[in-house]
Amino acid sequence: MSATSLEPKTEPHKSPATEDRPWTDYFTFQTDHKVIAIQYFVISFVFYLIGGAMATAMRGELATPNPDLLGYDNYNGVLTLHGTIMIFLWIVPAGTGAFANYLLPLMIGAKDMAFPRLNALAFWILPPAGVMLIVSLVTETPQAGWTSYPPLSVTSGQLGEMLWILSLLLVGTSSILGAINFITTIINMRIKDMTLFDMPLYCWAMLATSILVLVSTPVLAGALILLSFDLIAGTAFFNPTGGGDPIVYQHLFWFYSHPAVYIMILPIFGLVSDILPVHARKPIFGYRAIAYSSLAICFLGLVVWAHHMFTSGTPGWLRMFFMIATMAIAVPTGIKVFSWVATIWGGKIRLNSAMLFAIGFISFFLVGGLSGVMVASVPFDIHVHDTYFIVAHFHYVLFGGSVTGIYAGLYHWFPKMTGRMMNDTWGKVHFVLHFVGFNLCFFPMHILGLQGMPRRVVQYNPEFATLNMVCTVGSVLLAISTIPFLINAVWSWLYGPKASANPWKALTLEWQTASPPPIENFDEEPVLWSGPYEYGIDFDREADELSVRDLLAEVKAEM
Amino acid sequence: MKIPSAIITLLAGVAITLISLWYGQNNGWMPVAASQEAPLVDGLFNTMMTIATALFLIVEGAIVIAIVRFRQKTGDNTDGPAIEGNLPLEILWTGIPVVIVLGLSIYSFEVYNTMGGLDPMASGDPGIQQVAAKPGAAIAATLDEPAPKMTHMHNHMALGVGASPGTQGKPADVEVKVTGLQFAWLFNYPASGVISGELHVPAGKEVQLDITAQDVLHAFWVPQFRLKQDAIPGRTSQLRFRPNLPGTYPIICAELCGSYHGAMQSQVIVHTPEEYDAWLQSQIASKNAGENTVAMVSSELSDRDRLALRTADLGITEDILAQVHSHQ
DSSP states (O other), X not given: OOTTOOOOSSTTSOOHHHHHOOGGGGGSOOOOHHHHHHHXXXXXXXXXXXXXXXXXXXXXXXXXXXXXXXXXXHHHHHHHHHHHIIXXXXXXXXXXXXXXXXXXXXXXXXXXXXXXXHHHHHHHHHHHHHHHHHHHHHSOOOOSXXXXXXXXXXXXXXXXXXXXXXXXXXXXXXHXXXXXXXXXXHHHOSOTTOOGGGSOHHHHHHHHHHHHHHHHHHHHHHHHHHHHHHHHTOOOSSOGGGTOOHHHHHHHHHHHHHHHHHHHHHHHXXXXXXXXXXXXXXXXXXXXXXXXXXXXXXXXXXXXXXXXXXXXXXXXXXXXXXXXXXXXXXXXXXXXXXXXXXXXXXXXXXXXXXXXXXXHHHHHHHHHHHHHHHHHSHHHXXXXXXXXXXXXXXXXXXXXXXXXXXXXXXXXXXXXXXXXXXXXXHHXXXXXXXXXXXXXXXXXXXXXXXXTOBSSXXXXXXXXXXXXXXXXXXXXXXXXXXXXXXXXXXXXXHHSOBOOSOTTOOOSGGGGSOSSOOXXXXXXXXXXXXXXXXXXXXXXXXXXXXXXXXXXXXXXHHO | OXXXXXXXXXXXXXXXHHHHHHHHHHOOOSOOOOBSSHHHHHHHHHHHHHHHHHHHHHHHHXXXXXXXXXXXXXXXXXXXXXXXXXXXXXXXXXXXXXXXHHHHHHHXXXXXXXXXXXXXXXXXXXXXXXXXXXXXXXXXXXXXXXXXXXXXXXXXXXXXXXXXXXXXXXOOSEEEEEXXXXXXXXXXXXXXXXXXXXXXXXXXXXXXXXXXXXXXXXXXXXXXXXXXXXXXXXXXXXXXXXXXXXEEEEEEXXXXXXXXXXXXXXXXXXXXXXXXXXXXXXXXXXXXXXXXXXXXXXXXXXXXXXXXXXHHTTTOOHHXXXXXXXXX
């Protein structure tokens, strides 16, 4: 058998345990990282649909300049919940909890996570957090936006705000528990031949992400607890009527929430770095540069938070410092983007659904990155801060970037997770709707913001009506685009054609075990045949591989 | 004969450069520029648009070409070439962004300094002062008190964009105290005691706004001036600028401040200096005519009526308004 053979030794004897897992396991406290990952996927996707319905409602409201659909009473609540749900109950749990749980142990050849029970606990903290946000819909919604700046947040309704704070504290706890687990697993549980530089880039991305979570999340927790004292106990940490300082809250909040942006995008960088080489049949371009740039982004991401406060209570020198630090992030981010393009350049691209979404990710993220450099510039940001330009910018990063990347990951690893293939044609339909709807919905927002439309408003000047209508049409397309995905995913999960262990002929370890993998992942100790991206080294592989297949078939026939 | 790829690359480079330069200058995305500072910001934005357009065309172009040229050929199940990196290329695409962001940082610094962002009088943080109002009664603060008391405590130090280097240390031609409250702006001209719900400023004169808030955070934004500054309860912030194009422009609240945040708009009227003087005199006259309410603005309505109209559907009752006026 050649050293680069892709055919797993384990496939012929599928573990009976996999077949036996009852569906009820997915609704109970389980310690298998794969079950927990699927639980994360499903619950975060449910919240994505809820948050998406809210987004569509907001775009419906903004189709016309007058407050006529949600109205003054409901708009701010929906706005707050949309932001909170999309960030804390969709992108963060899907990008870290779901993918990291599924992929990390498999990619490094481990049987499970380092702390399986902690892992399950981290997941089971999430549903109550989500339930509280949903409950707030029928009791009293939080009104102060996902940033929850005081004094507004402490004067606009105690119940809604308190539900919001408790929910975020739970999500933060879950996130910290997850991060501890991920770091420990990556450092300690790799098979013994695998050095840090043999790891797939998703593992590097999760290492950087988990460090960010551990450093920054406790600060948010502190800020929120103080905010809750101001809210219910009448203290004045942030409330100026008692001598408190609302700007301090902003510093504490963004000390977490800027790194949170990287918590939401770094894992996606990792997913895309792992998807592109497989379907371009070429090694990742500049492995070490991509790995190190994740760490550089992790470090720089911790010292740029006040760029969210250029029009707030920040002195001039501080604005200058944070401008330069923020601009510097463009360098490691640029390295990644250029490396991804160089990876597909000259390859033999299989343009399937996973690859379309991965390439779509690069093209959307590029726009978000370019506008990101613009808003780093203080004089320009003074004009566009808190306008639709910012809304456009962060949706290009978080929707065009993170969500598109999550879809790419779902299409790519779906066969591994469920043992069945997804329908590629419907995947492409999904992509086209996603691509067109996304750009229609969010690109005009750049112009709206520059022209003078502030964000978080339920009504606007009639001169902006046309562009807003375009955005609303785009948002409807986006909403529709989830339907082919949902039907495709559910149908394929139940009735799709069976997936082989390695349908994409990928080199990373998760493809060396059965699809779906048995309970402890590998029936036999996995072997590190090659580096994660060593495509194109053995040009005779095709012939080689065929013979291996034949060989296996023969063995089967004899058995 | 095939055209050598070097020539095609060169032509593509020239085309991308020309398109980017043209689009950077002619994107038309900014609204009209009505202050001396606005063209500085526009110049910076156009430069960034030029660079962004070029990078956009290069990267998206490379992606599209790759998808077309490097698609798997039917029946070809082999891998691509085993290229794992290219150090000179990687150094190049690390170095170029470094140069770009350094250049943009220096350019932005220059623009910010020219606008007055580093004026020592406007770039230090005096810290928080306690707000007079009690929670829930924020609107019940004084309307025509010359200035919020706390501004005097710290020798006019404020946050925001101050005087340009050429005029630093000199007082502005017109000083206006700006107060944001749920959900309106109040403009107080301390030199004359005039109070208005709209901002009137003379073209060509330097205007200084001392901005504060009575209840929650607001943000003062005039897109045509390219200037924005949060109004923070307990702090005074500053915007100093020179409007230069007569006209009427919107004043927008850009910080979420409650249910009617979207309705919190006013306008700034940039007059010619003569018109401005006439307006100011009419305001002073009507104030002296014994009107016990706040000064008239350019319409027939008093501020009280205007506020009442504005707030009729905002849940602000007659009681609260009476409370406001009782402080006069």
